Amino acid sequence: MRVLAADLRLDANAVDYVLLAFYFVLVLGIGYVARRHVSTSMDFFLSGRSLPAWVTGLAFISANLGAIEVMGMSANGAEYGLPTAHYFWIGAVPAMLFLGIVMMPFYYGSKVRSVPEFMLRRFGKPAHLVNGISFATAQVLIAGANLFLLASVVNLLLGWPIWVSVIVAAAIVLSYTALGGLSAAIYNEVLQFVVIVAALLPLTIVGLYKVGGWQGLVDKVSAGPGGPEQLESWPGNQLTGFADNFLSVLGLVFGLGFVLSFGYWTTNFVEVQRAMAAKSMSAARRTPIIGAFPKMFIPFIVIIPGMIAGVAVTELSGENKAALMAGGEAPSGATFNQALLLLMRDLLPNGMLGIAIAGLLASFMAGMAANLSSFNTVFTYDIWQPYFRKDRPDGYYLQVGRVVTVVATVLAIGTAFIASTYVNLMDYLQQLFSFFNAPLFATFILGMFWRRMTPAAGWIGLVSGTASAIAVFIVTESGVWTLPGQGAAFVGAGAAFVVDIVVSVAVTTVTRPKPAAQLVGLVYSLTPKETRQHETTGEDAGWYRNPALLAGIVLVVTIVLNIIF
Amino acid sequence: MSSNSRTSAFDIRLIIALLTGVYGLVTTVLGLAVTSDAEIDRSAGVNINLWAGLGMLVVCLLFVAWARLRPLRVPEHHEEEDPATPQ
Numbered sequence: 001m002r003v004l005a006a007d008l009r010l011d012a013n014a015v016d017y018v019l020l021a022f023y024f025v026l027v028l029g030i031g032y033v034a035r036r037h038v039s040t041s042m043d044f045f046l047s048g049r050s051l052p053a054w055v056t057g058l059a060f061i062s063a064n065l066g067a068i069e070v071m072g073m074s075a076n077g078a079e080y081g082l083p084t085a086h087y088f089w090i091g092a093v094p095a096m097l098f099l100g101i102v103m104m105p106f107y108y109g110s111k112v113r114s115v116p117e118f119m120l121r122r123f124g125k126p127a128h129l130v131n132g133i134s135f136a137t138a139q140v141l142i143a144g145a146n147l148f149l150l151a152s153v154v155n156l157l158l159g160w161p162i163w164v165s166v167i168v169a170a171a172i173v174l175s176y177t178a179l180g181g182l183s184a185a186i187y188n189e190v191l192q193f194v195v196i197v198a199a200l201l202p203l204t205i206v207g208l209y210k211v212g213g214w215q216g217l218v219d220k221v222s223a224g225p226g227g228p229e230q231l232e233s234w235p236g237n238q239l240t241g242f243a244d245n246f247l248s249v250l251g252l253v254f255g256l257g258f259v260l261s262f263g264y265w266t267t268n269f270v271e272v273q274r275a276m277a278a279k280s281m282s283a284a285r286r287t288p289i290i291g292a293f294p295k296m297f298i299p300f301i302v303i304i305p306g307m308i309a310g311v312a313v314t315e316l317s318g319e320n321k322a323a324l325m326a327g328g329e330a331p332s333g334a335t336f337n338q339a340l341l342l343l344m345r346d347l348l349p350n351g352m353l354g355i356a357i358a359g360l361l362a363s364f365m366a367g368m369a370a371n372l373s374s375f376n377t378v379f380t381y382d383i384w385q386p387y388f389r390k391d392r393p394d395g396y397y398l399q400v401g402r403v404v405t406v407v408a409t410v411l412a413i414g415t416a417f418i419a420s421t422y423v424n425l426m427d428y429l430q431q432l433f434s435f436f437n438a439p440l441f442a443t444f445i446l447g448m449f450w451r452r453m454t455p456a457a458g459w460i461g462l463v464s465g466t467a468s469a470i471a472v473f474i475v476t477e478s479g480v481w482t483l484p485g486q487g488a489a490f491v492g493a494g495a496a497f498v499v500d501i502v503v504s505v506a507v508t509t510v511t512r513p514k515p516a517a518q519l520v521g522l523v524y525s526l527t528p529k530e531t532r533q534h535e536t537t538g539e540d541a542g543w544y545r546n547p548a549l550l551a552g553i554v555l556v557v558t559i560v561l562n563i564i565f
Numbered sequence: 566m567s568s569n570s571r572t573s574a575f576d577i578r579l580i581i582a583l584l585t586g587v588y589g590l591v592t593t594v595l596g597l598a599v600t601s602d603a604e605i606d607r608s609a610g611v612n613i614n615l616w617a618g619l620g621m622l623v624v625c626l627l628f629v630a631w632a633r634l635r636p637l638r639v640p641e642h643h644e645e646e647d648p649a650t651p652q
Binding site for chain 1: 581592614624
């Protein structure tokens with residue numbers, strides 16, 4: 001049976017195209033201007049560690065506010081309702097605060113230039129290589145997937161052929177990241193944040209009017225498939241796939257909230273790089289904490305439009321939603337992934353429509369730029385410089401960074417076409433990604449707080465953690481042991497974490513630790529308290545710049561949000 | 566290529582103001598003069614171009630005000646210590 005795809009062609013007119021074009025002029029302009037500020041490799045790869053905290057903080061969350069987040073979370077909102085907010089409140093905010101308060105002093109204070117370089121200093125070369133290569137590979141794959149998603153949305157919305165949009169988008173991202181380096185990527189992420197809010201906030205407001213306000217939405221969602229539990233964030237049984245309330249809460253708190261999210265937010269260099277670009281220790285610690293403020297409220301402009309689409313868009317509501325939730329195909333041919341696009345099509349007049357398209361494209365491109373700017377740093381500083389061409393003048397590595405950016409873009413075009421052959425690639429990538437991050441987090445947390453942990457334990461723990469996650473993945477994929485919904489990723493990450501810890505401890509007992517003198521600044525008990533502290537004078541003075549206080553405010557607001565919803 | 570080449574200050578706040586200003590102006594004008602009643606009906610009776618446009622103009626003014634009140638000081642680079650000039 002052939003199902004007609006929902007008609008997503010947007011009725012964009014000249015004004016919309018002009019607004020879209022204006023955005024791209026600014027994007028390229030930023031790349032051009034940022035280029036004048038690049039004179040050393042540190043300028044290119046880490047913005048010369050010079051940016052204010054609000055800029056790096058917004059970039060911190062924008063780098064993650066890509067295709068998966070915007071399209072995926074609104075799709076989740078349409079399917080599961082408010083429990084999706086856990087991805088933000090449980091799955092991001094606590095880990096961001098932990099990064100700012102506990103881990104950032106080691107990252108920023110030790111003056112390392114990347115997360116793999118921290119591995120090098122703490123555990124030596126084998127762990128460094130394992131981490132550097134797996135990170136670089138993952139970035140190229142993810143950049144390709146981002147590129148493909150971008151192109152398929154352009155294809156749906158505007159009717160451009162996929163290969164044209166792949167190449168045009170790659171060329172635009174390449175030109176500003178190769179010219180301006182991390183600064184250009186970060187400034188564009190800030191701009192992207194502004195335009196995505198300018199697009200989604202009005203859409204949410206109009207949508208709420210459409211369904212009769214918040215009460216109208218509550219009534220309609222409760223009456224529809226899924227029922228009233230879609231309006232309460234706890235216990236989220238539909239989201240986790242666990243029927244039992246206790247298991248569901250446990251899965252959310254330990255699986256999503258602890259292993260997956262701490263692994264992602266605290267060890268993923270794409271994120272940590274943004275904080276490393278901050279101009280002082282205080283600004284670096286505030287980066288993820290400032291990012292947490294908007295992060296708490298993003299669910300309202302991403303998930304709620306999804307929920308509105310699930311009741312107000314003809315192709316997604318009623319029997320269509322019921323069929324999709326049951327795992328079938330909707331009679332209309334629409335999917336939850338199209339929730340946001342369908343809502344835009346239904347509600348926005350020309351003008352706002354152009355801004356909304358600009359917002360979506362901006363967020364997809366920023367995701368890819370974040371992949372490229374972290375890839376070129378890790379490749380140059382962690383693979384090329386230590387293992388291939390040592391001791392060249394700084395200008396050489398700056399040049400390498402630019403060339404590598406070009407090469408990575410070409411590779412990403414290749415992986416975009418690989419991505420196009422998989423329907424579910426995004427799921428697999430996210431899962432694989434968590435496999436690398438969960439053991440990495442285990443190794444980091446042990447290594448930062450346990451001075452005896454040995455270099456051998458570092459890399460053996462990493463490898464066996466990843467291997468056990470892949471084993472769980474194979475077992476669940478082959479159907480030997482079936483787990484519901486997101487359960488498989490939670491269990492895989494949990495297994496990776498536990499195996500990594502156990503193996504690391506076991507290996508440590510039989511191998512020799514590094515001398516304490518080499519671990520100063522890298523391990524908690526060997527780092528003098530002063531060096532973990534930050535300046536509180538000049539530009540870092542004032543209670544409103546105190547990381548701990550800001551983190552406390554975020555924590556309280558998050559708890560309040562959890563109680564209300 | 567000395568570090569002096571970076572003296573031209575680049576303030577992202579003014580870029581944000583430029584973006585929201587232009588977008589706000591265009592959508593406000595559209596909302597006032599162009600957006601048809603049929604389109605307004607479709608958006609649940611809200612003239613979203615007008616309201617979003619006015620909102621963006623306000624954001625634009627806020628960023629301009631912020632950039633005016635706390636102008637960017639040319640940052641000193643390649644130096645470990647914080648300049649820490651008293652305000």
